Amino acid sequence: MDFMKKKERQLPHPLISAIPLLVLIGLLAVVIALFGSDSLSGGSQVALLMGLATCVAISMVGYRVLWKAFEDQMTKTLGGVAVTLLILLTVGMLSGSWMVSGVVPTLIYYGVQILSPQFFLVGACAICALVSLLSGSSWTTIATFGVALLGIGDALGVSEAWTAGAIISGAYFGDKMSPLSDTTILASSTTRVDIFEHIRYMTLTTTPAFLITLLIFFVSGLGMGGNTEVQVEQYTEGLASTFNISLWTLLVPLFTALLIVRRLPSLIVLFLSAIMAGVMALILQPHLLIEIGQGGNGPLDLWSLATEGTQEWSMFNGEWSMVNDPWSMIKGLALTYYGATAVETGNAALNELVSTGGMTGMLNTIWLIICAMCFGAVMVASGMIESITRLVISWVRHRFGLVASTASTGLFLNIATGDQFISIVLTADMFRHVYKRLGFEPRLLSRTCEDSATVTSVLVPWNTCGMTQSTVLGVATMTYLPYCFFNILSPLMTLLVAAIGWRIRQEKAENK
Numbered sequence: 384m385d386f387m388k389k390k391e392r393q394l395p396h397p398l399i400s401a402i403p404l405l406v407l408i409g410l411l412a413v414v415i416a417l418f419g420s421d422s423l424s425g426g427s428q429v430a431l432l433m434g435l436a437t438c439v440a441i442s443m444v445g446y447r448v449l450w451k452a453f454e455d456q457m458t459k460t461l462g463g464v465a466v467t468l469l470i471l472l473t474v475g476m477l478s479g480s481w482m483v484s485g486v487v488p489t490l491i492y493y494g495v496q497i498l499s500p501q502f503f504l505v506g507a508c509a510i511c512a513l514v515s516l517l518s519g520s521s522w523t524t525i526a527t528f529g530v531a532l533l534g535i536g537d538a539l540g541v542s543e544a545w546t547a548g549a550i551i552s553g554a555y556f557g558d559k560m561s562p563l564s565d566t567t568i569l570a571s572s573t574t575r576v577d578i579f580e581h582i583r584y585m586t587l588t589t590t591p592a593f594l595i596t597l598l599i600f601f602v603s604g605l606g607m608g609g610n611t612e613v614q615v616e617q618y619t620e621g622l623a624s625t626f627n628i629s630l631w632t633l634l635v636p637l638f639t640a641l642l643i644v645r646r647l648p649s650l651i652v653l654f655l656s657a658i659m660a661g662v663m664a665l666i667l668q669p670h671l672l673i674e675i676g677q678g679g680n681g682p683l684d685l686w687s688l689a690t691e692g693t694q695e696w697s698m699f700n701g702e703w704s705m706v707n708d709p710w711s712m713i714k715g716l717a718l719t720y721y722g723a724t725a726v727e728t729g730n731a732a733l734n735e736l737v738s739t740g741g742m743t744g745m746l747n748t749i750w751l752i753i754c755a756m757c758f759g760a761v762m763v764a765s766g767m768i769e770s771i772t773r774l775v776i777s778w779v780r781h782r783f784g785l786v787a788s789t790a791s792t793g794l795f796l797n798i799a800t801g802d803q804f805i806s807i808v809l810t811a812d813m814f815r816h817v818y819k820r821l822g823f824e825p826r827l828l829s830r831t832c833e834d835s836a837t838v839t840s841v842l843v844p845w846n847t848c849g850m851t852q853s854t855v856l857g858v859a860t861m862t863y864l865p866y867c868f869f870n871i872l873s874p875l876m877t878l879l880v881a882a883i884g885w886r887i888r889q890e891k892a893e894n895k
Contacts, residue, residue, distance in 0.1 A: 515557025548866025759800030
């Protein structure tokens with residue numbers, strides 16, 4: 384949508400436009416106070432729908448906006464996140480299969496013995512940055528290696544908030560700087576900047592922010608850990624007695640890395656990785672699949688009787704063993720993909736760590752995303768987003784004010800629309816002509832969009848990124864937010880560079 388060339392129409396006053404946002408924020412505060420960590424189970428969705436209803440009511444009664452306009456915008460917006468919803472369901476499959484197949488338990492088992500608490504945070508941040516840089520996807524990185532690192536941090540006695548902050552900081556650095564990243568491609572293409580020129584220009588703000596982040600995690604980690612030998616021993620013993628801890632399980636992340644190198648889309652990578660993990664579970668963890676399968680309604684007796692005494696090779700003990708219930712194995716694998724699974728390890732903390740929600744564990748998040756997208760759509764269709772941002776643009780006079788307004792708009796749109804892709808596109812579209820009029824390069828706009836809209840999306844609880852990562856990691860957005868140092872420093876760094884004027888060129892401004 385090109386706001387500057389759009390046909391003029393009556394827009395709501397900025398103060399009127401802020402009413403739905405104030406209603407939403409107020410209701411979310413009440414929901415969080417009443418339900419706490421359970422707010423994603425329905426309370427937040429109701430708050431978003433009430434904010435949506437407020438926007439629609441004001442627009443239809445006060446500004447004669449037709450309901451068809453809201454319908455069309457919601458259809459367009461929800462169509463744009465269809466792949467995102469499929470990715471979320473696939474992430475649910477992946478989390479369950481990587482856990483039950485022994486991939487994550489094996490990574491935790493060896494990780495707690497190799498990594499030290501003092502250097503864990505900086506190492507986790509660097510690992511996630513590298514994986515995300517190669518894959519171009521923060522979501523894939525967090526759903527795979529991020530989950531394993533969270534378990535390792537828990538075993539080492541590192542706070543889950545700190546660990547989640549390190550994982551997210553590294554993942555979003557790699558996502559932002561990778562030429563394979565969809566947000567990087569979107570920001571450069573929307574502003575008509577060559578992608579590699581865009582990445583090179585981002586290094587001026589992104590590299591210092593990431594180096595400071597690594598330094599913070601390094602210094603903070605030196606005081607962590609203490610006496611964790613007993614806890615590590617309990618974790619390793621519990622994992623070894625429950626899962627078949629085998630280096631064969633590492634074939635799954637190696638296969639995933641190969642798919643990443645082949646530059647396949649994230650949805651395909653996640654799905655194929657989940658399928659291979661399921662095959663590995665059938666080979667290495669048949670006892671767990673039977674336990675999970677029999678934990679439901681029980682196996683089909685006819686099938687069990689017909690196949691009783693079936694011989695199958697088990698790598699768990701390296702010899703032929705009796706598998707009397709193949710139906711429960713199949714049922715257990717299906718439950719691993721789509722349902723909640725719980726494995727008894729003899730350690731309460733470890734039980735919670737290895738439990739997964741499967742695809743059903745993602746349904747609250749998907750419901751929340753749909754509500755958030757609809758709220759953002761009606762805010763756009765009503766013209767309220769445009770009204771607020773035009774007010775911001777009218778204050779722009781100089782370099783720092785321009786960059787600050789762009790970054791603020793990116794953050795505001797992440798809050799108002801609940802999606803980083805919408806935020807990037809709208810921010811770039813609204814400011815493109817302002818940058819041109821004031822004589823600033825398009826690459827300054829593309830960099831500022833990434834420094835704000837891309838990295839702050841994960842800090843908003845009802846944004847698609849914030850909802851997804853909090854669900855995958857099992858850590859509330861407001862819990863990990865203070866420790867996502869890269870995501871916080873990135874927009875601040877872009878403001879600092881703008882204030883200094885480092886490598887920012889300005890041609891003669893147009894007299895418009």
